[in-house]
Amino acid sequence: AQKITQTQPGMFVQEKEAVTLDCTYDTSDPSYGLFWYKQPSSGEMIFLIYQGSYDQQNATEGRYSLNFQKARKSANLVISASQLGDSAMYFCAMREGPGYKLSFGAGTTVTVRA
Amino acid sequence: GAGVSQSPRYKVAKRGQDVALRCDPISGHVSLFWYQQALGQGPEFLTYFQNEAQLDKSGLPSDRFFAERPEGSVSTLKIQRTQQEDSAVYLCASSLTSGGWDNEQFFGPGTRLTVL
Numbered sequence: 001a002q003k004i005t006q007t008q009p010g011m012f013v014q015e016k017e018a019v020t021l022d023c024t025y026d027t028s029d030p031s032y033g034l035f036w037y038k039q040p041s042s043g044e045m046i047f048l049i050y051q052g053s054y055d056q057q058n059a060t061e062g063r064y065s066l067n068f069q070k071a072r073k074s075a076n077l078v079i080s081a082s083q084l085g086d087s088a089m090y091f092c093a094m095r096e097g098p099g100y101k102l103s104f105g106a107g108t109t110v111t112v113r114a
Numbered sequence: 115g116a117g118v119s120q121s122p123r124y125k126v127a128k129r130g131q132d133v134a135l136r137c138d139p140i141s142g143h144v145s146l147f148w149y150q151q152a153l154g155q156g157p158e159f160l161t162y163f164q165n166e167a168q169l170d171k172s173g174l175p176s177d178r179f180f181a182e183r184p185e186g187s188v189s190t191l192k193i194q195r196t197q198q199e200d201s202a203v204y205l206c207a208s209s210l211t212s213g214g215w216d217n218e219q220f221f222g223p224g225t226r227l228t229v230l
Contacts, residue, residue, distance in 0.1 A: 044221055091157075
């Protein structure tokens, strides 16, 4: 079964607007961590934000925020005030249980229009 | 630089050739990971090292894939008798420790392998 599901293969957003990228996950472990990475065309994976399963508040990092809904098993990424440099592939990932490896979704391509 | 480096950045191999991909993690990082990323997909876990010990190789797709990290720093992923389905980007990542939920993995730029 797919551990991480990203249902939006591609999205367009106008510069300066906000965009929400969907991510749902599947785990039976009570302890897990959720990550979002950005992968520009250069190929390098860039860490954006982290949410722990026991964290009470939604994570925020600058223009990035994570809308964590534990009961729904969703961890959507919100990018506010989009910039042209935000155009990239975005991956949701999970680390579960006592593990260390990351399980990634298929990704969402974001294209920011001027 | 201070980041994870990988070499070569691009590798073209003829089917049946052996290849070796190198990863230089961030100095002092205990954990090292290899992932395989097919075109248009998310990375898939291959193997994990804690220092020089290979603690998990469950993601290696076949016995043609072999990874080592003999001195607990630089790692090499070797693919023997390459096949066309091995064509992918191979990403290396390192993290400072082995534990901690928010333990961030820092990724290298990847090696794009094309098997003809």
